[in-house]
Amino acid sequence: xxxxxxxxxxxxxxxxxxxxxxxxxxxxxxxxxxxxxxxxxxxxxxxxxxxxxxxxxxxxxxxxxxxxxxxxxxxxxxxxxxxxxxxxxxxxxxxxxxxxxxxxxxxxxxxxxxxxxxxxxxxxxxxxxxxxxxxxxxxxxxxxxxxxxxxxxxxxxxxxxxxxxxxxxxxxxxxxxxxxxxxxxxxxxxxxxxxxxxxxxxx
Amino acid sequence: xxxxxxxxxxxxxxxxxxxxxxxxxxxxxxxxxxxxxxxxxxxxxxxxxxxxxxxxxxxxxxxxxxxxxxxxxxxxxxxxxxxxxxxxxxxxxxxxxxxxxxxxxxxxxxxxxxxxxxxxxxxxxxxxxxxxxxxxxxxxxxxxxxxxxxxxxxxxxxxxxxxxxxxxxxxxxxxxxxxxxxxxxxxxxxxxxxxxxxxxxxxxxxxxxxxxxxxxxxxxxxxxxxxxxxxxxxxxxxxxxxxxxxxxxxxxxxxxxxxxxxxxxxxxxxxxxxxxxxxxxxxxxxxxxxxxxxxxxxxxxxxxxxxxxxxxxxxxxxxxxxxxxxxxxxxxxxxxxxxxxxxxxxxxxxxxxxxxxxxx
Numbered sequence: 001x002x003x004x005x006x007x008x009x010x011x012x013x014x015x016x017x018x019x020x021x022x023x024x025x026x027x028x029x030x031x032x033x034x035x036x037x038x039x040x041x042x043x044x045x046x047x048x049x050x051x052x053x054x055x056x057x058x059x060x061x062x063x064x065x066x067x068x069x070x071x072x073x074x075x076x077x078x079x080x081x082x083x084x085x086x087x088x089x090x091x092x093x094x095x096x097x098x099x100x101x102x103x104x105x106x107x108x109x110x111x112x113x114x115x116x117x118x119x120x121x122x123x124x125x126x127x128x129x130x131x132x133x134x135x136x137x138x139x140x141x142x143x144x145x146x147x148x149x150x151x152x153x154x155x156x157x158x159x160x161x162x163x164x165x166x167x168x169x170x171x172x173x174x175x176x177x178x179x180x181x182x183x184x185x186x187x188x189x190x191x192x193x194x195x196x197x198x199x200x201x202x203x
Numbered sequence: 204x205x206x207x208x209x210x211x212x213x214x215x216x217x218x219x220x221x222x223x224x225x226x227x228x229x230x231x232x233x234x235x236x237x238x239x240x241x242x243x244x245x246x247x248x249x250x251x252x253x254x255x256x257x258x259x260x261x262x263x264x265x266x267x268x269x270x271x272x273x274x275x276x277x278x279x280x281x282x283x284x285x286x287x288x289x290x291x292x293x294x295x296x297x298x299x300x301x302x303x304x305x306x307x308x309x310x311x312x313x314x315x316x317x318x319x320x321x322x323x324x325x326x327x328x329x330x331x332x333x334x335x336x337x338x339x340x341x342x343x344x345x346x347x348x349x350x351x352x353x354x355x356x357x358x359x360x361x362x363x364x365x366x367x368x369x370x371x372x373x374x375x376x377x378x379x380x381x382x383x384x385x386x387x388x389x390x391x392x393x394x395x396x397x398x399x400x401x402x403x404x405x406x407x408x409x410x411x412x413x414x415x416x417x418x419x420x421x422x423x424x425x426x427x428x429x430x431x432x433x434x435x436x437x438x439x440x441x442x443x444x445x446x447x448x449x450x451x452x453x454x455x456x457x458x459x460x461x462x463x464x465x466x467x468x469x470x471x472x473x474x475x476x477x478x479x480x481x482x483x484x485x486x487x488x489x490x491x492x493x494x495x496x497x498x499x500x501x502x503x504x505x506x507x508x509x510x511x512x513x514x515x516x517x518x519x520x521x522x523x524x525x526x527x528x529x530x531x532x533x534x535x536x537x538x539x540x541x542x543x544x545x546x547x548x549x550x551x552x553x554x555x556x557x558x559x560x561x562x563x
Contacts, residue, residue, distance in 0.1 A: 023356060027303075030349070050338045058345025059375055062352065066371050069356050069364070125334045127395055172533065 001042060009035040022068045026061065033057050047127045232330055236319050244468040245281035251517045253277070258521040288464075291457035296359060299454065303357035308455070308462035311350025315469040318343040322476055323398045325486050325502050337385055337395040340477065344381070344432060347470060348374040350463070351434075351441065351451045358454040366450025369528065370434055370441030376535040377431040383543035384425040387418050387550055388481045401485035405500075409491060413484035417553070420546045422482045424539045426512070429474035431535065433467060435516055437523035438531055475512035476505070483508045 012032040019025040033056045040049035134142045213220050249264065256263025267279035295301055321336035323329035333339065348371055355367020389395055391414055392403040406412025415422045431438040442450030452463045479485060486505040492498045526534070553559050 027353070046333070046335050047338065050335055050342045053342040054338065054345055058342060058348075058378065062348055062371055062375050065352055065356075066368065069352075070368070125395075127335050127338070169529075172530070 002039065005035045005038045005042070009039070022071075023065065026065050026068050029064075030057055030061050033061065045126065047130055229330075233320075236330060237316060240316070240319065240469060240472065241465070243472055244465055245285060247468050247472065247513065248284070248464075249277065249281050250514075251520075252280070254514060254517050255521045258518070285461070288457055288461040293457040293459050294454075296454050299359045300357040303353050304454075305459065307350050307354035307357055308459045308466070309350075310353055311347060311466040312462050312469065313350075314343040314346040315466045315473065318473055321397060322473070323401065323480070323485070324505065326398060326402070328502070329398060332396070332398060335395050336397045337389055337400070340397075341378075341382055341385060344470075344473075345374075345378050347432075347466070350466065354455070354463070355451040358451075360454050362447040362449070362453045363451050365447050366441045366453070369447075370451060373434070373438065373441065373531060373535070374432055376532060377428040377539070380424050380535060380539035380543055381428040381432060383540065383547060384418075384421040384428065385481070387421040387543065387547050388414060390547065390550055390554065391418060397480055397485075401480055401487065404484045405487055410484065410489035413482065413487070415482040417550070417559075418482060418546070420542050422478075424543050425482065426478055426515070428535075428539060429478065430516060430519060431531065433470045433474060433516075435467075435471065436520035437526050439525065440528050440531065471513060471516055472509065475516065476509045478512045479505055479508035483512075 009032055012028045012035065015028040016025050016032060019028055033052060037049040037052040037057075040046075040052065209224075216223050253263040264277040264280040266276065267283045268276045269279050295304055318340055320330045321333060321339050323332070351370045351374070352367050355363045355365075355370075358364070388400060392400040394400060394403065404413045430436075434441045440446070440450075442452070447453070452460055455463060484504075485508075486502055487500045488494075488498050488504055490498045
C-alpha cells in the first residue's frame with residue numbers, strides 16, 4: 001500500500017511542476033495532498049491525515065484554484081525563465097534531498113536505532129491524545145503560534161481593506177429598519193367609474 | 204446453504220481467500236447503503252415536486268404511473284426522469300477540457316457517497332466505526348466543491364465559470380461556520396465518533412436531553428449552513444436561473460447532468476441525516492421508554508427525523524426568495540461565525556458549572 005501511495009505521490013508532485021496548464025498543476029497538487037494524507041493515515045496519524053485534507057485540499061487549494069482560474073496567464077512568458085532558473089532550482093532540490101538523507105540515514109540523530117512504536121491499543125484515540133498534548137504540555141507554544149497567525153490575518157485584512165468613496169454598499173441594518181410610512185403614501189380617494197369605450201376604439 | 208456456496212471460491216483462491224472475501228464483503232455492505240440511498244434520492248425529487256406543489260396549491264407530477272394503476276399516479280416520475288437522462292446524448296462542448304469535463308461529476312458524487320461510510324444507522328449498524336468520523340465528514344463535505352469548480356472551469360463557458368466561482372466562495376465560507384458548529388457538538392459529546400455522540404444525547408428528559416437545546420444557536424447555524432453548502436434555495440446563486448442560466452452545470456446534459464443532480468440530493472439527505480444524528484438524538488425516541496414500540500429507540504426514528512429535516516429544506520425553497528450574493532457572504536462571515544464562536548466560549552464556561560445537565 002505504501003508503494004501504491006508513494007508512486008502516485010511522486011508522479012503527482014512531478015506533474016505539478018511539469019504540467020503546462022496552471023489549473024492542471026493545481027489539481028495535481030490536490031492529488032499529491034490526498035495521497036500524502038493516505039500515507040499519514042497508514043501511519044495511524046489519522047487526525048493529521050484528515051486535517052491535511054480538510055485544510056489544504058478543502059480550503060487552501062480551493063482558493064488557489066479560484067485565483068489561478070481567474071488569472072489570465074500567459075503560458076509562453078511563464079515558461080521563458082525555465083532554463084535560467086533551472087540551476088538554482090536544481091541546487092535547492094539537491095540540498096533538500098541531502099538534508100533529508102542526512103536525517104534519515106546518518107546514525108547521529110538515532111533515527112535508525114529508534115524502536116518501532118507499538119501498534120495502537122484498542123480504544124486509543126489519536127485526536128484525544130493530540131488535543132491533550134497541545135492544551136497541556138505545549139499550551140504556550142500553541143497559543144503563541146495562534147496569536148502569530150491571528151496577527152497575520154489581521155495584517156492581511158488591514159492591508160487590503162479599502163473603503164470606496166462612492167461605493168454602493170448599503171447598510172443592511174438601515175435596510176431592515178425601513179418602515180412603510182417612509183416609502184409609500186396611501187391616499188384614500190373615491191373610486192372612479194370608467195367610461196364605456198365607443199365602437200371601434202381599441203382602448 | 205451459504206457455506207456450501209462459499210466452499211468453491213474458498214478452495215479456488217486458497218491463501219488469498221481472507222483478503223478477497225473481506226473486499227467483496229465490504230463492497231456488498233457499500234451496495235446495501237448506496238442502493239437504498241439512490242432510491243431515496245430518486246423519490247426525494249418526487250417528494251420535492253409534490254411538496255412544493257402542495258404549498259403552491261398545485262398537484263405536482265401526476266401522469267406517470269406503474270401499470271396504469273390510478274392511485275400510483277406520479278410515482279413513476281423519478282424512474283421516467285432517470286430513463287430520459289440515461290438515454291440522452293452527452294454533449295461535450297468544443298474547446299472544453301474533455302478529461303476534466305467528465306471528471307467533474309465524478310468529483311461531485313464521490314464525496315457525497317463516501318461520507319456515508321461513517322454514518323451510523325443504529326448503535327451497531329455502521330460501515331466503518333472510526334474514531335475521527337466527525338472530522339472525516341467535515342473533510343468529505345469540503346471536497347464536494349471540487350466537482351463544482353472543475354465543472355465550471357472545464358466547460359469553457361462564462362456562465363458555468365461564474366457559477367463555479369460563486370459556489371466556491373460560498374462553500375468555503377459556510378464550511379467554517381459548519382465546522383464551528385461541529386466543534387460545539389464534539390465539546391458537548393466529548394467524542395468525535397458519531398455513534399458516541401448519539402449515545403451522549405441519551406437522557407431521562409427525552410427530546411429535551413438532545414443537543415438541540417444546549418446548542419440551539421449552533422443547531423440553527425448548522426441547518427442553514429447545510430442549505431448553503433448544498434447550494435440549495437435560498438442560497439442557490441451558484442445556479443441562479445435568472446442570472447447565469449444554470450450555473451456550473453449549464454453545459455452538462457444527459458447522465459453527466461444526472462450525476463450532479465444525484466450528488467446534490469445525496470448531499471441534502473446526508474446533511475439532514477447528520478442534523479438528526481448530531482442535534483436531534485439520532486435513533487433515540489422522543490417518548491419515554493415505557494411507551495413500548497414508540498418509546499424504543501430504533502432506525503425508524505432516525506429516518507423520520509432526517510425526513511422532517513429534508514422536508515424543511517424543501518419548505519425553505521418554496522418559501523424564501525433567493526439571497527443577494529453580498530448578503531450571503533455577510534450572513535456567513537459576519538453573523539454565523541461570530542455566533543458560533545461566542546456560543547463555543549459560552550458552552551465551555553457552561554460545561555464547567557453545575558448548570559450543565561447534559562451529561563450521561
